[in-house]
Amino acid sequence: MGWIGETVDSIKSIQIRQLLTQAISLGMIVTSALIIWKALMCVTGSESPVVVVLSGSMEPGFKRGDILFLHMSKDPIRAGEIVVFNVDGRDIPIVHRVIKVHERENTGEVDVLTKGDNNYGDDRLLYAQGQLWLHRHHIMGRAVGFLPYVGWVTIIMTEKPIIKYILIGALGLLVITSKD
Amino acid sequence: MHSFGYRANALLTFAVTALAFICAIASFSDKFSNQNPSAEIQILNINRFKKQSRGNDEVSLTLDIAADLQSLFTWNTKQIFAFVAAEYETPKNSLNQVSLWDAIIPAKENAKFRIQVSNKYRFIDQGHNLRGKEFNLTLHWHVMPKTGKMFADKIVMSGYSLPDAYR
Numbered sequence: 001m002g003w004i005g006e007t008v009d010s011i012k013s014i015q016i017r018q019l020l021t022q023a024i025s026l027g028m029i030v031t032s033a034l035i036i037w038k039a040l041m042c043v044t045g046s047e048s049p050v051v052v053v054l055s056g057s058m059e060p061g062f063k064r065g066d067i068l069f070l071h072m073s074k075d076p077i078r079a080g081e082i083v084v085f086n087v088d089g090r091d092i093p094i095v096h097r098v099i100k101v102h103e104r105e106n107t108g109e110v111d112v113l114t115k116g117d118n119n120y121g122d123d124r125l126l127y128a129q130g131q132l133w134l135h136r137h138h139i140m141g142r143a144v145g146f147l148p149y150v151g152w153v154t155i156i157m158t159e160k161p162i163i164k165y166i167l168i169g170a171l172g173l174l175v176i177t178s179k180d
Numbered sequence: 181m182h183s184f185g186y187r188a189n190a191l192l193t194f195a196v197t198a199l200a201f202i203c204a205i206a207s208f209s210d211k212f213s214n215q216n217p218s219a220e221i222q223i224l225n226i227n228r229f230k231k232q233s234r235g236n237d238e239v240s241l242t243l244d245i246a247a248d249l250q251s252l253f254t255w256n257t258k259q260i261f262a263f264v265a266a267e268y269e270t271p272k273n274s275l276n277q278v279s280l281w282d283a284i285i286p287a288k289e290n291a292k293f294r295i296q297v298s299n300k301y302r303f304i305d306q307g308h309n310l311r312g313k314e315f316n317l318t319l320h321w322h323v324m325p326k327t328g329k330m331f332a333d334k335i336v337m338s339g340y341s342l343p344d345a346y347r
Contacts, residue, residue, distance in 0.1 A: 003184055060284070061259060061324045079265050079277035080320045080332060097261070097322075099279035102306050105272060111306070117261065117284060122301070145329050147203065174185050 010177045026175055046072040046141035051084055052151030053095060057116030058082070065152040068095060070141030077101060077110055077136070082143040085114065088128045093140055096123055102133075110136055206256045207328020213254045219247040219319040219335045221264060227298060229310070229347050237310035239303045239342060243281065245319075246294040252323055253288040260285040261322040267336075268315035270307060278303050280317075312344040 040049040049070055053062045062068065070084055077083065077098060084095050099122065100113035111133035115122040124132060157164040221243055228240040245264060252260055263282035270276060280299040285291050320334040 006183075060286070061261065076275075079279055080261075080263060080322055080334075082322075082330075099263075099282075099301060101275065101277040102273045103275040105274045108274075143330065145207075146325060147327055174189075177185075 007173070007177050022175055026172075044069075044071045044141065046070040048084075048093075048140065051093065051095065052154050054092065054155070055116075057119050058095060058097070059118045061117055062095065062146070063148070065149055065155055067147040067151045068143040069145035069147075071144045072139075072141040076103065076108070077112055077139065077142070083112075083114065084140045084143065085134055085138045086140060087126060087134075087138065088131075090126075094123070094126065095143065112139070203327045207325060210254050210256055210323075210325065210328070210331070213251070215251050215333075217247070217249045217252055217321070217333075217335065219245070219337070221245050221317045221319065221337055223317075223340060224296060226343060226347065229343060231308055231346060232304070235308060237305040237308045239310060240299060241280075241303070242296060242298045243317075244294070244296050245281065247292070247319060249285065249291040249321060250288050252321065253291060256325045256328065258324050258326045260291065261324065263320050265318050265320060266303060266315050266340075267318055268313055270305065270309040270313075272307055272309075276305065277318075310342050311346070312342060314339070314341045316340070 051068050053064055053066045056064055079098050079101050082097050084093050086093050096114040096116045098112055099115045102111040113122055224242040224244050226241050230238060232238050249260055261284055264280050266278045266280055268276050279301050280303060281297055316336050316338045317340055318334050318336045322332040324330055
C-alpha cells in the first residue's frame with residue numbers, strides 16, 4: 001500500500017504556493033484544449049469540426065463510435081459527398097450522403113436530397129414535415145477524414161456519466177498529487 | 181519522477197502518438213497508388229417516360245453498367261461507394277444531378293463488374309424539361325479508407341439523350 005500512503009502524504013504536505021501552481025497548470029490544460037477546438041473551427045469553417053457517428057445508417061462505411069472530420073468550404077455541394085446537416089426540430093445532426101442536387105441558374109441556391117448508405121429509402125421521412133429538400137443553411141459541413149473507434153470515449157461518457165466522474169476525479173487526484 | 185502514475189502517463193502518451201503517426205502514414209500512402217479505373221454505361225431501354233400529375237417529368241430506364249475499379253483498392257481501403265448519376269442542365273437549374281443507381285463495393289474481387297439494372301432511385305426532374313434532353317451519365321466513386329482522408333473521383337460519359345415524346 002506504499003503508493004496510497006505516498007498519495008495521502010503528498011496531499012497533506014500541500015503548500016499554498018504549490019496549490020496555486022497546480023490550479024494554474026490545470027487551467028492551462030483546459031484553456032489549451034479550448035484554443036485547439038476554436039482554432040479548428042476557424043481552419044475548417046465548420047461550427048463543429050469533429051463529429052462522432054451515433055447511428056448505423058452509414059454502415060459499413062461508418063460505424064457507431066467512429067469519428068469524422070468536417071470541412072465547410074464555399075465549394076458547391078455535389079452528389080456523392082457525405083454531409084452533416086441539421087433538420088428543423090431535431091437536436092442531433094445527421095451524417096448522410098447526397099444523392100440528388102438541383103442548383104439554380106441565377107441565385108446558385110441548391111436543393112439537396114440525402115440518404116444513408118445503409119437505409120432503404122431516402123431521407124424525406126427524417127426531414128421536417130412537408131420538407132422535400134435540404135438547403136445550404138441546413139448543412140454544417142462535409143466529411144473529409146475518418147478515424148475509427150475513437151468516438152466510443154465520448155459515447156460511453158455521455159451514456160454512463162458515472163465513468164466520466166470517476167475519470168475526472170482520478171485525473172484531478174493525479175494533478176494534485178504530482179510533485180513536478 | 182518515477183512514480184507509477186508518471187510512467188503510465190508516459191506510456192499512454194507514447195502509444196497514442198505512435199498510433200496517430202501510423203494512421204497518418206497509412207492515409208498518406210494512398211497517394212502513391214496507380215489508378216486507372218474504367219467504365220462504360222449503355223441505356224438498354226426507356227421503360228417509362230411521363231409527366232407526373234404535379235408537372236414534373238419522370239423517367240424509368242434500364243442501364244447496362246460495366247466498370248473496373250480494382251486499381252482503386254489499396255491496403256488502407258475499407259470500401260468503395262460507387263454510383264451512377266444523370267447530370268444535365270435546364271433553363272431553371274444550372275446543374276441537376278440525380279443518382280440512378282449505387283452500390284457498396286466491399287473488396288477488390290467485387291470491383292470489376294457488369295450489371296443490368298433499372299434505376300434504383302426515381303429519376304424526376306424539377307419541371308418538365310426532359311423531352312429530347314441530352315444528358316451525361318457519370319460514374320462517381322467515393323473511397324472510404326480504414327483510416328484517414330477520404331477521396332472521390334468520377335468518369336463522365338456524355339452523349340445520352342431522352343426520347344422526344346412521352347411514352
